[in-house]
Amino acid sequence: MIVPCQPQEVPAVAAHYDDLDNFYREAWGEHVHHGLWETGRESPVEAVEKLTERVADLARIRPGDRVCDVGCGYGATARLLAARRGARVTGLSLSSAQLRFARAQSGDAPNPMYLLRDWLDNQLADESFDAVIVIESSEHVADKQRFFGEARRVLRPGGRFVVCSWIAADAPAAWQIRHLLEPVCREGRLAGLGTAAELRGWIEAAGLLVEEDEDVTRKVKRTWPLCIGRTIKLLAHDREKRWFLFRGRSKNRIFGLTMLRIWLAYETGAMRYHIVSARRPA
Numbered sequence: 001m002i003v004p005c006q007p008q009e010v011p012a013v014a015a016h017y018d019d020l021d022n023f024y025r026e027a028w029g030e031h032v033h034h035g036l037w038e039t040g041r042e043s044p045v046e047a048v049e050k051l052t053e054r055v056a057d058l059a060r061i062r063p064g065d066r067v068c069d070v071g072c073g074y075g076a077t078a079r080l081l082a083a084r085r086g087a088r089v090t091g092l093s094l095s096s097a098q099l100r101f102a103r104a105q106s107g108d109a110p111n112p113m114y115l116l117r118d119w120l121d122n123q124l125a126d127e128s129f130d131a132v133i134v135i136e137s138s139e140h141v142a143d144k145q146r147f148f149g150e151a152r153r154v155l156r157p158g159g160r161f162v163v164c165s166w167i168a169a170d171a172p173a174a175w176q177i178r179h180l181l182e183p184v185c186r187e188g189r190l191a192g193l194g195t196a197a198e199l200r201g202w203i204e205a206a207g208l209l210v211e212e213d214e215d216v217t218r219k220v221k222r223t224w225p226l227c228i229g230r231t232i233k234l235l236a237h238d239r240e241k242r243w244f245l246f247r248g249r250s251k252n253r254i255f256g257l258t259m260l261r262i263w264l265a266y267e268t269g270a271m272r273y274h275i276v277s278a279r280r281p282a
Helices: 010-019 021-028 044-059 076-085 096-106 144-154 174-187 196-205 223-237 239-246 251-267
Strands: 066-070 088-093 113-116 129-135 155-168 209-215 271-279
Touching: 010 021, 010 096, 010 251, 021 096, 021 223, 044 076, 044 129, 044 155, 044 271, 066 076, 076 088, 076 096, 088 096, 096 113, 129 144, 144 155, 144 196, 155 196, 174 251, 174 271, 196 209, 196 271, 223 239, 223 251, 239 251, 251 271
Parallel strands: 066 088, 066 129, 088 113, 129 155
Antiparallel strands: 155 271, 209 271
8 A cells, every 4th residue: 555654644634625625616526526437528517427326326326225425525426316316315524614515505404414523433323324435535544444344334234335446556666656646645635545456355354245346547537637727727817726825834735736646647557546336245
């Protein structure tokens, strides 16, 4: 596993998303995850929703299902699952800024329900969900085994689990680790990037049965030139954002450079993107 030279603690992850709130929402969107270009003709919004729909299909989400969205961000994925699939969704996030936005979009509606909570201390009941989905949040947690163990614990017997994860290539070159993967972890507040085999190993060791593992790198990597382009436009038209990125004191402003590293990591094959589905034995 690729790990940053500086350990990433929970408060640093929360601060990262709170500090970059406006950048993330405007440059990446309310789903805060990659898009999936199946045909290559999808709009950015269609691609992002297509990734969510793929996850929902793999999790076999049906009306009335209890779904836990781990690392729910601004709640767009949770809202989509509630509206289109009829699911009862509980979303967890470390970011108070993200949850304020998510709750504002839902108003007084009880579904989705959003919790400001650390997944490793989630306080959710055993066997309380039909499906658990994790879209690009497991990378922030150092104790991978405990992370996936919590998913098994809160799933009912026979429940479904789906994780979308950035991962490291099986054998990245030394320069890719030094200049791309390690800085991406450190600057993006990721506790570590495992390989495809390590990801499957953690899931299976938690007592979940892996059913499908798909490498969709080619279909998602267009996300980053789009994000970079949006960021350039934001900086060109927003003086406050230029000040934050170039003159501000936040440690998280380095993410402007991190986006370039992620794009290069995909283009050089140092980073991959997998969708893995599993189930808890009945």
